[in-house]
Amino acid sequence: MPSLIDIRRRIRSVRNTQQITKAMKMVSAAKLRRAQDRVLAARPYAAMLEKVLSNVAAASADNEEIGASPLLQPRPERRIQLVLLTSDRGLAGAFNSNLIKAAQRFIEEHRDAGIELELLGRKGRDFFRRRTYIITGEHLGLFNKPAYSDAGEIAKKVADRVLNDEVDAVYLVYNEFKSVLAQKLTVRKILPVKAPEGERINYIFEQPVEQLMASLLPKYVAIQIFTAMLETAAAEHAARMTAMDSATSNASEVIDDLTLFMNRVRQASITREIIEVVSGASALE
Numbered sequence: 001m002p003s004l005i006d007i008r009r010r011i012r013s014v015r016n017t018q019q020i021t022k023a024m025k026m027v028s029a030a031k032l033r034r035a036q037d038r039v040l041a042a043r044p045y046a047a048m049l050e051k052v053l054s055n056v057a058a059a060s061a062d063n064e065e066i067g068a069s070p071l072l073q074p075r076p077e078r079r080i081q082l083v084l085l086t087s088d089r090g091l092a093g094a095f096n097s098n099l100i101k102a103a104q105r106f107i108e109e110h111r112d113a114g115i116e117l118e119l120l121g122r123k124g125r126d127f128f129r130r131r132t133y134i135i136t137g138e139h140l141g142l143f144n145k146p147a148y149s150d151a152g153e154i155a156k157k158v159a160d161r162v163l164n165d166e167v168d169a170v171y172l173v174y175n176e177f178k179s180v181l182a183q184k185l186t187v188r189k190i191l192p193v194k195a196p197e198g199e200r201i202n203y204i205f206e207q208p209v210e211q212l213m214a215s216l217l218p219k220y221v222a223i224q225i226f227t228a229m230l231e232t233a234a235a236e237h238a239a240r241m242t243a244m245d246s247a248t249s250n251a252s253e254v255i256d257d258l259t260l261f262m263n264r265v266r267q268a269s270i271t272r273e274i275i276e277v278v279s280g281a282s283a284l285e
Helices: 004-059 095-109 122-129 148-163 209-284
Strands: 079-085 114-120 134-139 169-177 183-191
Touching (some): 004 169, 004 209, 079 095, 079 148, 095 122, 095 169, 122 134, 183 209
16 A cells, blocks of 8 residues: 555656646647637638639630649649648647548548648658658748748649649548537648539629639639648647547546545544554553
8 A cells, every 4th residue: 555655756756747737738839829819811712712713614624735734733642642631739639530530531542543742730741751651841930920931832733643643633631610519620622623513604804814713723722722721720839729628627626536535644644643542551551
């Protein structure tokens, strides 16, 4: 049976850990508010840009030059660029492991295609670098404060790979922020751009449609990656906040159990001492 000193030392250690997890929860909560505001501000723009680009692509489908663009023309997916977004730090519950499992599932489902990985975040990089996967790029430290310029560089890289016929399609794997308690695991195809089904919208173009598409396409790819970065950052803070809250509650339960056990040990010690005193007094009579 452990001594009272050992139990008190363990209680003190758990209480110190509890203070750390409580502080981490508060930090994540503060960061989550800012990240959530950025996500909510970016979503309408990203959705509208995607809709406009799809409609313009559909309206200009008769243009041979536009229709033949690799960024718009679907083709058999023999080579796929998979962009995986994970966090740089842990202590966020199953946040990163779910993303990595989703990427592995995607690779397994497309085993007949050549999958090449563009990894955003340290956790995904560390996992796949130790295994036999083709990695085309690593990007660390992007989620402390996601920047559109970083997304633009990655977007240019993956778009150029499609244009140069190095890959046939580009997919994103990330966690979409829903609420503090819920994130949606998302696998999304961003290239080639899918034209909307149904009746086409007839646009009157004030500039050559080729120039318009050349301007819209890079912005579309960049905003899709940037939005995914914002979603991942917000989801990470939410997952860490939830994990740290759970850890703090668990620490309280451990402290209560250890305190109860310490009281029982102390009571048993006092009872034993009383018995020894009584036994000694009885022996003297």
